[in-house]
Amino acid sequence: MLERKLIEALHYIKKFKGKTFVIKFGGEILEDENVLDTVAEDLCLLHDIGIKLVVMHGAGTLISSNMRKFGLEPEFVRGERVTDEKTLELVISSLIRVNNKIVGNINKNNPIAIGLGGSVFRVRRKRKELGYVGEVIDVNSKLLSEIIESGYMPVIFPIGIDESGNSFNINADVVAGEVAKALNATKMIILTNVDGVLDRNGRLIKQLDIKSARELIKNEVVTGGMIPKLESGIRALSEGVERVHIVKAGEHAILGELLTKEGSGTMLLR
Amino acid sequence: MLERKLIEALHYIKKFKGKTFVIKFGGEILEDENVLDTVAEDLCLLHDIGIKLVVMHGAGTLISSNMRKFGLEPEFVRGERVTDEKTLELVISSLIRVNNKIVGNINKNNPIAIGLGGSVFRVRRKRKELGYVGEVIDVNSKLLSEIIESGYMPVIFPIGIDESGNSFNINADVVAGEVAKALNATKMIILTNVDGVLDRNGRLIKQLDIKSARELIKNEVVTGGMIPKLESGIRALSEGVERVHIVKAGEHAILGELLTKEGSGTMLLR
Amino acid sequence: MLERKLIEALHYIKKFKGKTFVIKFGGEILEDENVLDTVAEDLCLLHDIGIKLVVMHGAGTLISSNMRKFGLEPEFVRGERVTDEKTLELVISSLIRVNNKIVGNINKNNPIAIGLGGSVFRVRRKRKELGYVGEVIDVNSKLLSEIIESGYMPVIFPIGIDESGNSFNINADVVAGEVAKALNATKMIILTNVDGVLDRNGRLIKQLDIKSARELIKNEVVTGGMIPKLESGIRALSEGVERVHIVKAGEHAILGELLTKEGSGTMLLR
Amino acid sequence: MLERKLIEALHYIKKFKGKTFVIKFGGEILEDENVLDTVAEDLCLLHDIGIKLVVMHGAGTLISSNMRKFGLEPEFVRGERVTDEKTLELVISSLIRVNNKIVGNINKNNPIAIGLGGSVFRVRRKRKELGYVGEVIDVNSKLLSEIIESGYMPVIFPIGIDESGNSFNINADVVAGEVAKALNATKMIILTNVDGVLDRNGRLIKQLDIKSARELIKNEVVTGGMIPKLESGIRALSEGVERVHIVKAGEHAILGELLTKEGSGTMLLR
């Protein structure tokens, strides 16, 4: 039976070679050192067998906790963080620290990860009341492609620059979709801390099309942090990504999802 | 006479083509938007005629002013900033904002600047009492070289990563020297807000060897912010850089210094 | 646990990429269509993930049974087939039919297998009493390398040509070792119809060095057809091959042996 | 006058450089060692001056004489050999021995000839009553081209493989035409043991178009073994070959035919 599994895996390896996958780190997994370690190992293996990877992340709850350390109270308008000048400082520093953490873990063995942000995204202010929140005008896909083709793995934090050189906070989910589109990525893998999307009875849903995903949200089967993940996945599919996988980070579930037929998480398709 | 100048410039252009120059932004010039604009224009021109540029910067006084906004008081031990966790947040955010500002200015016309840091430097904690201050173990010169050879201009902020993925503040001057060495840079250009090194009578010194530079410091002819610049220049020379130029940022003094015989600032040599 | 296996496999894939392996078909497996089918699938997968393969084979019992069909009685002198002119006809035709069978199975999906022999080996008559039995003077490794580098998989039958253009039967085991040496192969995989080398109690021996292998033969723990396999393996090791694997053909045991830590057969090393 | 001849030859060399020629060995020339030697020398020279050669051959009368040695009686249906299992053994062995003979002669100086068959032709059973006689479904022209471009000279025997890996006898003349077509050969050279096509008075016909060739056959001016040669030539012309030459093997008549204006044999054209 093991050999059957190996054969399956080899077929997937052949199929994925040379393809570009966007890996999106859910905020909830960023604090667990062990998880980061396991994920880094998986990413290195995928990279080594010839898959082109781009890692995207936010900073999860670190921004808010950092704000509170400085006596600031997080404030959101329709899910988006109001980002005044002081908040921006902590958004940036939190993102960079997370970025360095991910880069550091990947580069332990082989220095292939490159932290990037800012120079990759040209943005403009989104809405005045949100402060320093930007919306992406342009992704420097030429730069990203060249770096990937040279064998490096960009690890991207969602900060952009406007035409005056000012820094802006941008939504990591939106950015992940834009990057996937700009690089013609065939897969987006969203890493989370649960097994995947669960049905009404708490059983893992292996495969899901856009329509069913929307119903799960509407019927409130899916709740909380899984909602933006599903929405981000739906958006990616509509921008040309072929498959979106929502997988548990840790326990090498990424490999289980990508290299076995049953997978280990939830696969979204059109 | 103009033609004579053009001929001189053309000879320098021939000579510098394909060479690598490290541009070090002094902290004092980072706040003046006009200066940044002029410098960006100069760097683009130098890049376009075939000189390979790497930009290095710190964050100048921005860190301290940002700290004070948050009610923190900067503290130094023998010239080095004590960097506790809270301070680190503001060090990082200030550096990134400066980085984005420089990148944004350069990229206005042609998106060639890439903000880099973290992934470029492997560091370890320097001295316990300094907190998150790191010393460089390794510069990823392979990555930098490939990016430069692809026609990009790295703009580097002095943050490094230790073996656990933690972020560390590193001294920008030291880093500039290490980068220059790692890339076999032939020139380092230190941008400041004065014309160059002045003698006892306030007259610009056009050319200076290491020995004389040390005497100027010892005899206190040179004081204040110019001291670390001279020291940084001396260190760069001792690590293989052939010429160090201390030049006024703005008024296109970089071009004047590099492309004319008289120069516009001070040139240091061994 | 599956994921652990996948990780192991991925590490082996990284390690074996670009290496050359010689696959030696034991005669006992050539008649079973299902086995050939499974082996062909395994070889294609190994080829697709970047391992360079050269297949070597004899004709097993087919020569003798073909001879008997034509009323000839096989005759051996110290283990080598006496090959008169009539016998040579049936040696050749049996080898080519086996070669075509293997090539045909591999090429079902992707026409990468190339039957080769004759032009690859320059030989001279070995001993007069053996008739048309040749010994190898030269292997055309340049030709083999170019064909392998172009992405093809040579399937080699042991017939050589002497300086007058006459055809000679050559010992497949000896030839396999010569080819492995000529191509700097790092592994030789000997396919058989049992699990591997068994100890006195009929249990599989996972790993074996040359000295122990020789004792197993001397003490008659190993008998019959396994003896020439072990000897062929020992010879290959002494000619520079790093590892020899004796594996069951079928049930994808090749993959099990190559891509898992426990392996599925017996590994010989120096 | 010699110089005039040299000039002519040089013009032909210029013209033929980089072109692909198919050389078809008539069965009647295979047994004469001296002839093979001379032909091999000619082919090496043509190869060395930059002509791409593919050699095709059958086994002539060797199959039948080998059959008789084993007490089998050759049987033909409308010119095609009935090939039962036993006959197939001797067809194969005879072809391989001839192949090795040709390869061996060519490779005496420079190992450029490669014996190929089986893996080159995908076939299916032609007609049940003929036994193991195949018809070509596909020629692996990609493989042949790469081998030729690498500087090798394929020497091809007419055995093909069906989808189950079984070996089949195929008609050498038909195969020659298919190979010529698959490789966009501009010339086919048919080697025989007479000077070329003779007219009613026994005089050599230097040039012949398809229509006249057909009349020669119809009017029984051409008889015996020359008929299939002419037919094979006509077929080759109709499949895109520009010129077919029927030339005596030996006495370097190939060079005489190709590199002089008068030629030494018969040239067929549309």
Place this chain on the structure above:
Amino acid sequence: MLERKLIEALHYIKKFKGKTFVIKFGGEILEDENVLDTVAEDLCLLHDIGIKLVVMHGAGTLISSNMRKFGLEPEFVRGERVTDEKTLELVISSLIRVNNKIVGNINKNNPIAIGLGGSVFRVRRKRKELGYVGEVIDVNSKLLSEIIESGYMPVIFPIGIDESGNSFNINADVVAGEVAKALNATKMIILTNVDGVLDRNGRLIKQLDIKSARELIKNEVVTGGMIPKLESGIRALSEGVERVHIVKAGEHAILGELLTKEGSGTMLLR
């Protein structure tokens, strides 16, 4: 202000890199050694910064003075030199001596100049009464391009060859236009001994379109040697050259004209 000039120059350098310019030497400048020296220096600099240059010249008054030395009287029909056999000798020798002079001056530092003529131009006799005066049928632009791409600077004298291998005198102005067209030159620079085209009051005209240029000739504001220069310029513009510059040779006016906004001579455009 100097820096402003340098920036301007750098912008022009960027713009002109990789472009082809035809440099036409007016006859009046050929005798002044100092001028040739300065021009050579300018051409080397333009070449070194990546502009592709082709130099064209006539022999000015040297032909006539050489003729008189040998007792021949120059004769012209509608502006064209009647070239009998004896005259042709002196036309050729004068052109070659000028060519060698220019080549020698350029090659003092770096042997990049190549004297060419004859083999570049296929011509036929123009009008019988003019003797050996040819008109160009074909420019060997493939040869010129390859030489330029290899980093050389052709210096071309206006002699052509007819189909019998005879030498012909050809009009240098016409030839310059043909060469510019054949090489897709974007600029033609006509070197003279005055500042450029002057208006009725003797003031330099900085810029001139075709229509105005024609009026200047018609109204006899422009007279003498400047007329053929203007006409040559107008012809070049009509054959695809984008800009024609009439500049004083010497005092590095070429650089002044090409690398500054005000220029130093007269620029013609459509």
Place this chain on the structure above:
Amino acid sequence: MLERKLIEALHYIKKFKGKTFVIKFGGEILEDENVLDTVAEDLCLLHDIGIKLVVMHGAGTLISSNMRKFGLEPEFVRGERVTDEKTLELVISSLIRVNNKIVGNINKNNPIAIGLGGSVFRVRRKRKELGYVGEVIDVNSKLLSEIIESGYMPVIFPIGIDESGNSFNINADVVAGEVAKALNATKMIILTNVDGVLDRNGRLIKQLDIKSARELIKNEVVTGGMIPKLESGIRALSEGVERVHIVKAGEHAILGELLTKEGSGTMLLR
């Protein structure tokens, strides 16, 4: 027998492919249009089969006859032409007309010949009393090699340039040897109007070593114009050329000499 000749020729073609031959035109053959035509055809053929050719020539008696047309009397000092300014004019024009004649003949079919001189040779004045006679300081072999590698055939006239850009007459024989040396030519072919070197009885000497050649001169068996040819050949051999051939121009004797065993002229070797 013809085929034997073809085989010989093909072996020579293989051997000479990619080699560089210097072709030296004796002055005596330059006036015969038919001869030039035949030689041009031979050179084109040699070029087309892959031999790299460089043609060298003088102007034979044309200079003197041209001088007389202008009333000048040729004057020689120890075999070298006294070249005052007026003589130089006619030396140059005669050489260029011969050069154009040769280039024109070669380029009739394929424009591969390039007239070169001047820019190829850096010279200095040889002896004051000889006037404008130069001796070669440097051959621009880099330029020549690049032009040859691009598939062109330089046709070189013996004029050089001194450091002031002045033109000088140089000895064609000496130049031919220098060029052969600079290009590592393996053969020099000297074209003349007799069959080769003749012995005392007027019979052609097929092969000659340096020692015997010197004796032939000393014993006055060889006289007149053949002496400088032999001396030029001896010099070439001593500068690294492997074989020197003295061959009749016309009747395609070049091909006869190069591509047949007997040759058609005289071969000199060390």
